[in-house]
Amino acid sequence: MNATGGWDRLEPKLAATRNRVSALESDPSRRNSFVAYTVERDSAYADLDGERLLMMSGYSYLGLAGDERVVAAAKAAVDLYGTGNHGVRALAGTIPLHEELEAEVASFARREQALVFGSGYAANVGTIGGIVGPGDTVLIDKYDHASIVDGCRLSGATVTRFRHNDVEHLERRLKAADPRGVRLVVVDSVYSMDGDIAPLPELRAVCDAHNALLMVDEAHALGVIGEAGGGIEEHFGHRHRVDIKLGTLSKAIPSMGGWIAGSADLIGHLKYAARPFLFSAALAPAQAAAALESLRILRREPERVTHIQTQAQRLRTALNQAGIRTMASETAVIPVIAGSDDAAYDYATACRKAGVIGLPVVTPAVPNDLARLRIAVTARHTPADIDFAAEAFLTAARQTGLI
Ligand SMILES: Cc1ncc(COP(=O)(O)O)c(C=O)c1O
Structure with a gap:
């Protein structure tokens, strides 16, 4: 390595990463990060190194990845507009598809207007930074996604964290917060590693009592949640409203991009104040078209949502009855708790041998001794797939001493 020009100062960081990664990657049975899977277009199976395995750790909740209608919409957009938009939305980058998609997102989210970003990450960073700054306070759940954390840091606002889903702790933090400036509370509707749901009624009440905005x-x-997949407000029967709703187009919606929905005033402000929106290239035509078509399919096919909910519950019940812990999960995401990082890696390897892919999530991404496989049920999983997965998870659990 060149020892001049500052490389010598950087070298310890590079070495630390090399050491950490080689320890993980030298043992093929433990190699779970950056593994290339080929997921079949019309099933929940994937090819991994020539082996056909049931994918139980995907994110395409609605099972629309590879859906021929979505693919056709993306192809048609490429034919019409080409592959990129060659600019930011404020200048040459906007195409009619963006406006159609934003209208669809706004209507889906039951808000006046919406804005789409290049990613969910950019949507969080841009929205938080566009709403709070120095002199303001932002309060976030300890388990909030990294893009929320990064948005808070970049905003320059005072950042306060409260214990996971602990509304009393949030209230104490709000009481102690600077009374001046904007107060913004940001939570995930569904926590990506735990599959539990934010307590919206209680959060709304505390935010109202302390004059704080609530963003989800x-x-x-x-x-995934709500009768027709409408999200957290629908899950709680539309009795409580959040102030700002945000999401991605990269999970249940098989595309890329992020969105924010709210009042016309709020969206008008963010168009100019959200820096990743203003200073980063517009969503590519194929991505916008795929997202638009997927949202339309979701409206027409709510049975996909029902399927996810009933099959996730079946799997959870089978695991719990056999003594496997799944924390407070009540959604498509089911954490199968293994304990130590080593236990999670061993369990993942045993699951693979039993025919299913369950990807481990270890420290520091999750607390000590709560390393797990992050399992997710999708609309692609047939009831027979769920039975097979339950059997495989239990067989592997017995082999590794988990139960
Ligand atoms: C809760 C949450 N928010 C935001 C993001 C970022 O979304 P994207 O991948 O579209 O940038 C993720 C992605 O994992 C997420 O889990």
């Missing part, structure tokens, strides 16, 4: 990230809620 619906990344794992869209298409």
Whole structure:
């Protein structure tokens, strides 16, 4: 390595990463990160190194990845508009498809207007930074997604974290917060590693009592909770409203991009104040068209949502009855708790041998001794797939001493 020009200062960081990664990657049975899977277009199976395995850790909740209608919409957009928009939305980058997609998102989210970003990450960073800054306070759940954390850091606002789903703790934090400036509370609707749901009624009440805005990230809620997949407000019977709703187009919706929905005033402000929207290229035509078509399919086919909910419950019940812990999960995401990081890796390997892919999530992404496989049920999983998965998870659990 060149020892001049500052490389010598950087070298310890590079070495630390090399050491950490080689320890993980030298043992093929433990190699779970950056593994290339080929997921079949019309099933929940994937090819991994020539082996056909049932994918139980995907994110395409609605099972629309590879759906021929979505693919056709993306192809038609490429034919019409080409592959990129060659600019930011404020200048040459806007095409009619963006406006159609934003109208569809706004209507889906039951808000006046919406804005789409290049990713969910950019939507969080841009929205938080466009709403709070120095002199304001933003309060976030300890388990909030990294893009929320990064948006808070970049905003320059005072950032306060409260214990996961602990509304009393949030209230104490709000009481102690600077009374001046904007107060913004940001939570995930569904937590991506735990599959539990934010307590919206209690959060709304505390935010109202302390004059705070409430923003939710619906990344794992869209298409998953609520009778028709409408997200957290629908899950709680539309009795409580959030102030700002945000989500991605990269999970249940098989595309890329992020969105924010709210009042015309709020969206008008964010168009100019959200820096990742203003200073980053517009969503590519194929991505916008795929997202638009998927949202339309979700409206027409709510049975996909029902399927996810009933099959996830079946799997959870089978696991719990056998003594496997799944924390407070009540959605498509089911954490199968293994304990130590080593236990999670061993369990993942045993699951693979039993025919299913369950990807481990270890520290520091999750607390000590709560390493797990992050399982997710999708509309692609047939009831027979769920039976097979339950059997495989239990067989592997017995082999590794988990139960
Ligand atoms: C809760 C949550 N918010 C935001 C994001 C970022 O979304 P994207 O991948 O579209 O940038 C993710 C992605 O994992 C997420 O889980």
